[in-house]
Amino acid sequence: MTRPTALLLAALLLLAALHLLVPLGPWLELRRSDPGLASLLLTEIRLPRTLLAAGYGAVLGMTGAALQALFANPLASPDITGSSSGAALGAVLGAYWFAIVDPLALAAFGAGGAALALVALLLLAGRRSDTATLLLAGVAIALAAGAATSLLLALAPSPFAFYDSFEWLMGSFVDRSLPQAAAALVPAGLACAILVRRAHALDLMALGEDVSASLGYPPRRVAVEVVGLSAIAVGACVSVCGAIGFVGLIAPYAARRLSGGHPGRALVPAALVGAILVVLADLFVRSAPAGRIVPVGIVTTVVGTPLFIWLVVGMRRRLTS
Amino acid sequence: MPASALLIGASVASLNLCTDEYLLLLARPQEVASVSFLSQDRQESPLWRSARRFPANRGSIEDVLVRRPSVVLTMGGGGRATRLLASRLHIRPVELLSPLSLGDVAANLRTVAGVLGEPRRATPWLQELARLQRTSPTKAKDTLWLSGGGQSLTAGSIGAQWLRLAGLEQRPLPGGRASLETLLVRPPAVLVQSRYRSAQVSSGERWLDHPIVRNVRAQRMAADGRRWTCMGPLMIGEIERLRAAQR
Numbered sequence A: 001m002t003r004p005t006a007l008l009l010a011a012l013l014l015l016a017a018l019h020l021l022v023p024l025g026p027w028l029e030l031r032r033s034d035p036g037l038a039s040l041l042l043t044e045i046r047l048p049r050t051l052l053a054a055g056y057g058a059v060l061g062m063t064g065a066a067l068q069a070l071f072a073n074p075l076a077s078p079d080i081t082g083s084s085s086g087a088a089l090g091a092v093l094g095a096y097w098f099a100i101v102d103p104l105a106l107a108a109f110g111a112g113g114a115a116l117a118l119v120a121l122l123l124l125a126g127r128r129s130d131t132a133t134l135l136l137a138g139v140a141i142a143l144a145a146g147a148a149t150s151l152l153l154a155l156a157p158s159p160f161a162f163y164d165s166f167e168w169l170m171g172s173f174v175d176r177s178l179p180q181a182a183a184a185l186v187p188a189g190l191a192c193a194i195l196v197r198r199a200h201a202l203d204l205m206a207l208g209e210d211v212s213a214s215l216g217y218p219p220r221r222v223a224v225e226v227v228g229l230s231a232i233a234v235g236a237c238v239s240v241c242g243a244i245g246f247v248g249l250i251a252p253y254a255a256r257r258l259s260g261g262h263p264g265r266a267l268v269p270a271a272l273v274g275a276i277l278v279v280l281a282d283l284f285v286r287s288a289p290a291g292r293i294v295p296v297g298i299v300t301t302v303v304g305t306p307l308f309i310w311l312v313v314g315m316r317r318r319l320t321s
Numbered sequence B: 001m002p003a004s005a006l007l008i009g010a011s012v013a014s015l016n017l018c019t020d021e022y023l024l025l026l027a028r029p030q031e032v033a034s035v036s037f038l039s040q041d042r043q044e045s046p047l048w049r050s051a052r053r054f055p056a057n058r059g060s061i062e063d064v065l066v067r068r069p070s071v072v073l074t075m076g077g078g079g080r081a082t083r084l085l086a087s088r089l090h091i092r093p094v095e096l097l098s099p100l101s102l103g104d105v106a107a108n109l110r111t112v113a114g115v116l117g118e119p120r121r122a123t124p125w126l127q128e129l130a131r132l133q134r135t136s137p138t139k140a141k142d143t144l145w146l147s148g149g150g151q152s153l154t155a156g157s158i159g160a161q162w163l164r165l166a167g168l169e170q171r172p173l174p175g176g177r178a179s180l181e182t183l184l185v186r187p188p189a190v191l192v193q194s195r196y197r198s199a200q201v202s203s204g205e206r207w208l209d210h211p212i213v214r215n216v217r218a219q220r221m222a223a224d225g226r227r228w229t230c231m232g233p234l235m236i237g238e239i240e241r242l243r244a245a246q247r
Helices: A003-021 A024-033 A035-071 A083-097 A103-125 A131-154 A161-169 A178-197 A199-207 A209-214 A219-241 A247-258 A267-286 A296-320 B017-026 B061-065 B082-088 B102-115 B119-134 B158-165 B180-185 B203-208 B225-230 B235-246
Strands: B012-014 B032-036 B071-074 B092-095 B141-146 B168-170 B190-194 B219-223
Touching: A003 A035, A003 A247, A003 A267, A024 A035, A024 B061, A035 A178, A035 A199, A035 A219, A035 A247, A035 A267, A035 B061, A035 B082, A083 A103, A083 A131, A083 A161, A083 A219, A103 A131, A103 A178, A103 A219, A131 A161, A178 A199, A178 A219, A178 A267, A199 A209, A199 A219, A209 A219, A247 A267, A247 A296, A267 A296, B012 B017, B017 B032, B017 B071, B017 B102, B017 B119, B017 B225, B032 B061, B061 B082, B071 B082, B071 B102, B082 B092, B092 B102, B102 B119, B102 B158, B119 B235, B141 B158, B158 B168, B158 B235, B219 B225, B219 B235, B225 B235
Parallel strands: B012 B032, B012 B071, B071 B092, B141 B168, B141 B190, B190 B219
Antiparallel strands: none
16 A cells, blocks of 8 residues: 555545544433433444445545546546436436335446446447547436436426435435445445456556557456446445535546556545545535535535536647647 | 323424424424424424424434434435434334325324324314315316416326315416416416515516516415425415405
């Protein structure tokens, strides 16, 4: 483990502990009056929230880094490529049309939606597309999936579906349970573990498809694996916590500075940066004034949009210089 | 011994604006552990005065845990696992129906009264509902219920069922939304216009201020939009008022 990675891990553990304990007041009050309930507050309510915030952030960071390496494009990320929107579509279909409440089944619907979106991207843009084509294809898929989600909600049997889904789809970790955390993070964790094993293949693909193929990593197989694993990981998390934008874009950008530009080596640092960003965003959400609910996805989008614009402007300058 | 005596000390936390309505109407003050912050907003609930007597929550079970309720009332909740969490925390979760019919409203009244240990507390409300249904006018006027941006009710929805009790028949609209063209070409006999947050600036309110909407040739009635959010028992008074306005 490199020194920057160790520092990131330490920062994440510190923030996770803070996330688990803040706000301190209710926990201290319960510890005095009912110690059993105080420990249940930590293990049953706050622990799943912390695990999901850190885990989902890590998934976004790592899948963002993997997709950027695969598409050889710094603008590729689960949200820009439409896979988050696809996962939300799958989750809404499962929850409001098939009345699915089982977290694992809902996660499967989310993963299915994300996989469809990524396959559509591969078909529309191709794997080595230029930035404009990738962006346009991703935006088109995200818009189509978003519109389909709205349509499904508008036509849902329950007239309250729109209101009900608002906070969920904009990103929320509130009142998630340990089984939900397991449903999201076990498949996502397995997918990410396999992605880490593809780090070397992603590094080789950066040198060229022929290099990768000659060293035993057929580019098509690697592409299918990366897309499939990203879909499983993101889809499972979106179905439990909703869509959280821009983390998959920002985290790999920061991580590549730590990995010396090696896309494969950026996977783990990107996961750590992503986890830190989402835990921080959820801490911010918790400090929102009483009577106001701010979805996590809004916070990350507000922070991420300027960086996205900066990336686009930087690319434009390089192209025109 | 009355059932309520067995449940002395039972305290109920409601995590949703719509479940707040049932709790605030049926519970005694000492039985309410917490209500959602929305109920305390005068623009969201006609029960805001009563709601402000109790601690507010933001819909999360964590918010109400320090009040140590014995029951939490929920309805819907997107991706939340409130029921499971409540069970694990030894709190009885009670999920009310998102009402799709007047029967669902009656069922919710019975459920909450049962949770409070006195099923008969629901009786006056159920009797009022039954009376409204019994005395529902046989003929109904062609009606459009109208809110900001042309939002209306779907024919057959619970909103339309309530409206029918006032002798008003919601006209079916494509997408559940009224267009300016519809109001101009085929105005309804009665226009029931929601006053939900009407003092605030919004594109929906601007739409309602369009000359075509302002000058539509129909009998006009105002609706207290706050009651139409949840379509719960507070609608009984609203329907009485709409009936009286037609007399």
